[in-house]
Amino acid sequence: MSQLEKSSLTFQCETGNYHTFCPISCVAWLYQKIEDSFFLVIGTKTCGYFLQNSMGVMIFAEPRYAMAELEESDISAQLNDYEELKRLCLQIKNDRNPSVIVFIGTCTTEIIKMDLEGIAPKLEVEVGIPIVVARANGLDYAFTQGEDTVLASLIQRCPTEFIEKKEKTQTFFSNLNLFTKNKENLESEKNLKSLPLILFGSLPELIANQLQLELENQNIKIAGWLPTKTYLELPTIEEGYYVCGVNPFLSRTATNLIRRRKCKLISAPFPIGPDGTRAWIEKICSIFNIEPNGLEERENNIWKSLESYLPLVKGKSVFFMGDNLLELSLARFLIRCGMIVPEIGIPYLDKRYQEAEINLLEETCKKMNVPLPLIIEKPDNYAQLKRIEKYRPDLVITGMANANPLEARGINTKWSVEFTFAQIHGFTNARDILELVTRSLRRKNYVQSFCEKELVE
Numbered sequence: 351m352s353q354l355e356k357s358s359l360t361f362q363c364e365t366g367n368y369h370t371f372c373p374i375s376c377v378a379w380l381y382q383k384i385e386d387s388f389f390l391v392i393g394t395k396t397c398g399y400f401l402q403n404s405m406g407v408m409i410f411a412e413p414r415y416a417m418a419e420l421e422e423s424d425i426s427a428q429l430n431d432y433e434e435l436k437r438l439c440l441q442i443k444n445d446r447n448p449s450v451i452v453f454i455g456t457c458t459t460e461i462i463k464m465d466l467e468g469i470a471p472k473l474e475v476e477v478g479i480p481i482v483v484a485r486a487n488g489l490d491y492a493f494t495q496g497e498d499t500v501l502a503s504l505i506q507r508c509p510t511e512f513i514e515k516k517e518k519t520q521t522f523f524s525n526l527n528l529f530t531k532n533k534e535n536l537e538s539e540k541n542l543k544s545l546p547l548i549l550f551g552s553l554p555e556l557i558a559n560q561l562q563l564e565l566e567n568q569n570i571k572i573a574g575w576l577p578t579k580t581y582l583e584l585p586t587i588e589e590g591y592y593v594c595g596v597n598p599f600l601s602r603t604a605t606n607l608i609r610r611r612k613c614k615l616i617s618a619p620f621p622i623g624p625d626g627t628r629a630w631i632e633k634i635c636s637i638f639n640i641e642p643n644g645l646e647e648r649e650n651n652i653w654k655s656l657e658s659y660l661p662l663v664k665g666k667s668v669f670f671m672g673d674n675l676l677e678l679s680l681a682r683f684l685i686r687c688g689m690i691v692p693e694i695g696i697p698y699l700d701k702r703y704q705e706a707e708i709n710l711l712e713e714t715c716k717k718m719n720v721p722l723p724l725i726i727e728k729p730d731n732y733a734q735l736k737r738i739e740k741y742r743p744d745l746v747i748t749g750m751a752n753a754n755p756l757e758a759r760g761i762n763t764k765w766s767v768e769f770t771f772a773q774i775h776g777f778t779n780a781r782d783i784l785e786l787v788t789r790s791l792r793r794k795n796y797v798q799s800f801c802e803k804e805l806v807e
């Protein structure tokens with residue numbers, strides 16, 4: 351409780367001895383998002399085993415990703431990397447004909463210093479398909495940061511100016527459409543300002559559309575989204591454009607947009623939970639001098655719709671062991687729901703990129719009058735388990751490695767990876783977050799009615 355008196359958050363760094371997914375796992379959701387892409391992971395059998403096991407049933411659905419498994423002779427440089435990759439790319443071209451091939455570098459390609467960035471441009475000309483290189487290896491990154499490395503590499507492929515011909519065709523067709531549109535549509539389109547704003551972060555199409563619609567309700571029409579549904583539709587990014595992230599793990603993408611494309615970053619809390627979504631929209635509105643309309647009422651209505659869940663979580667404590675970088679945003683939302691968070695573990699924290707989220711977390715703690723959480727970057731799972739044993743939180747959000755052992759010791763857990771794959775963004779999906787968080791609490795209530803006994807002595 352000594353944290354209650356502290357006026358600002360405490361940040362610590364531990365040993366980095368923690369469980370998380372390897373960042374190459376990002377291929378699983380990115381190949382689904384970018385429909386004309388193909389991901390080639392260049393690594394060893396270790397990477398292959400990981401992908402095969404972690405992606406579960408997905409591997410039976412002929413996914414658009416594959417492993418280029420390095421052999422002894424590759425590693426000892428007896429084979430020619432260029433020729434080997436060319437053979438694979440031609441095979442991919444024949445079988446799938448994608449619009450882009452993404453090379454995913456792994457720990458092994460880092461250690462043997464395979465020059466993927468040097469090989470790709472030459473191969474691209476020979477094979478006739480764009481090749482993007484992303485180093486999503488386990489040496490440098492954790493889990494969701496894999497997406498960050500891919501998006502950061504895609505930035506250089508975004509066009510810088512409108513293709514005149516395309517624009518002309520569009521104008522011609524939009525002129526034709528004028529005759530068919532009704533008066534109402536015309537009125538609403540007239541009011542929408544298309545602003546130089548690019549949103550970045552990979553979300554399922556449905557969620558991306560929902561967020562876009564929320565902004566359109568405030569008269570903000572975005573100029574593009576990174577990534578897009580297809581590689582061929584990547585948005586135009588000009589110098590001076592505003593950019594805003596939808597996920598907390600995209601700091602490298604944000605840095606590349608600022609440094610390479612001279613964009614202006616809108617630092618806003620992330621649209622997770624009704625409080626975060628409102629703050630995100632408000633911040634974007636404030637940049638464009640737009641008075642937000644009806645947001646307070648919209649947020650209040652969402653909180654009302656969550657009323658059935660709130661008594662289940664109110665006053666309960668939740669401990670984040672940390673493995674996917676969504677922790678700060680989720681903790682802030684759960685504190686707003688009435689929970690207490692003693693510790694937030696996080697693999698990597700870019701304080702500049704997450705500045706607005708950190709501020710909102712601090713404000714929320716003060717508003718809810720709860721102790722400020724301890725934020726641990728690069729946590730040590732062993733030390734965390736000791737702290738969990740001492741604190742005995744009501745819920746631990748953790749990976750599969752620790753979940754069952756903790757459950758057997760009478761501590762409730764929620765598997766953290768589900769937050770990455772569930773739909774948690776925007777106003778309407780706040781219910782899904784609480785559904786996930788309360789599932790094990792509800793189960794515990796149910797099980798307790800049978801047996802109170804712990805299963806491990």
Ligand code: SF4
Pocket residue numbers: 372373374393394396397398400455456457458486487488489
């Ligand atoms: S941590 Fe390295 S070796 Fe392991 S799966 Fe990831 S890229 Fe491959």
